[in-house]
Amino acid sequence: MNNHCSYLSCIHHHFLLLPLLLLLCLSVIPLCYSQNGYYITQPTLTQITPLNSTAFTITWQFANSSFDQSDLILIYIGIFAFYNGYNSTWDTTNYTFTTNKTITSLTKNYDFVNAFYLVCFSSNSTLTNVTQFVALSTCQLTRTCTRSNSSVCPKASFITVLPTQISSNSFIITVYLLNSLPYTLTSTQVQLINTNTYGTQTGTTYNTTYIIQSFLFSNQQPKTTYTVNTIVNYTIFTTTIAETYNFTLTTSRSSILVCTSDRFIFGASIFAILLMKVF
Numbered sequence: 001m002n003n004h005c006s007y008l009s010c011i012h013h014h015f016l017l018l019p020l021l022l023l024l025c026l027s028v029i030p031l032c033y034s035q036n037g038y039y040i041t042q043p044t045l046t047q048i049t050p051l052n053s054t055a056f057t058i059t060w061q062f063a064n065s066s067f068d069q070s071d072l073i074l075i076y077i078g079i080f081a082f083y084n085g086y087n088s089t090w091d092t093t094n095y096t097f098t099t100n101k102t103i104t105s106l107t108k109n110y111d112f113v114n115a116f117y118l119v120c121f122s123s124n125s126t127l128t129n130v131t132q133f134v135a136l137s138t139c140q141l142t143r144t145c146t147r148s149n150s151s152v153c154p155k156a157s158f159i160t161v162l163p164t165q166i167s168s169n170s171f172i173i174t175v176y177l178l179n180s181l182p183y184t185l186t187s188t189q190v191q192l193i194n195t196n197t198y199g200t201q202t203g204t205t206y207n208t209t210y211i212i213q214s215f216l217f218s219n220q221q222p223k224t225t226y227t228v229n230t231i232v233n234y235t236i237f238t239t240t241i242a243e244t245y246n247f248t249l250t251t252s253r254s255s256i257l258v259c260t261s262d263r264f265i266f267g268a269s270i271f272a273i274l275l276m277k278v279f
Contacts, residue, residue: 043062043075043125045059046061047059050143050144053144054111054144055108055110056107056108058121059104060104068125070126071127075096076092076093077092077095078092093108114145115144116181120138122137140156141241143155157243159175159178160175161245162176163228163249166251167252169219169220170220172202174214174215177213178210179206179209184236185211188231188233191228191231192226193227194227197217199217202216222251227247228249229246230245
């Protein structure tokens, strides 16, 4: 986060030199019916698959040829690679398709290990001598695997949500966000699905690794299972992303109930001993 301005300055400099900026500004149109009676569509980004600690594959899909009549499709793939304190790098790959739409994936390999990558996939589909066109731009965050275990890749998110200080009638939901990546946090919302109530933010703290936000839920019921829904909104470079996390937790048993139960068991035991002596 401390290098946010320098990252953005670098990225904006690159954007001035790249045609991707035009596509990022265009409206997303899922389908266009041309004046000549032909349908044109855009290819869609389908998956980003980490392969090992430094490589991943980007996969896209074209519309069925019997439906899509586009005779010229341009694809621009931009990749932001960044890892902790290192400066981000910007890499682009461009494709031009006419009738032969055989390339549907791209594998990239970088020097960073277990790094984050923002992949922006943009396309422009047109028909010759027709004014209509279809443009689409979408971005996804991915992360390569760890070097120690390249077969198990971490979740792409740099956000962790954990429950803490669970008692019989309250608990705290803590949100950890890595502070070394160039994003701007917009909002964080923590809600209990069961009761449609929202947590009260008790503060934000910082350390060398994380931004830490805490949300308090009080006046809850003992021995009750709650479903927690957390939504974190942030902007990374020019892309706005919302991430959702869901999990359940159970409050502990009330101390009053425990005390009452113990007294009942003790009283029952004394009563049983007295009956044995009488008979």
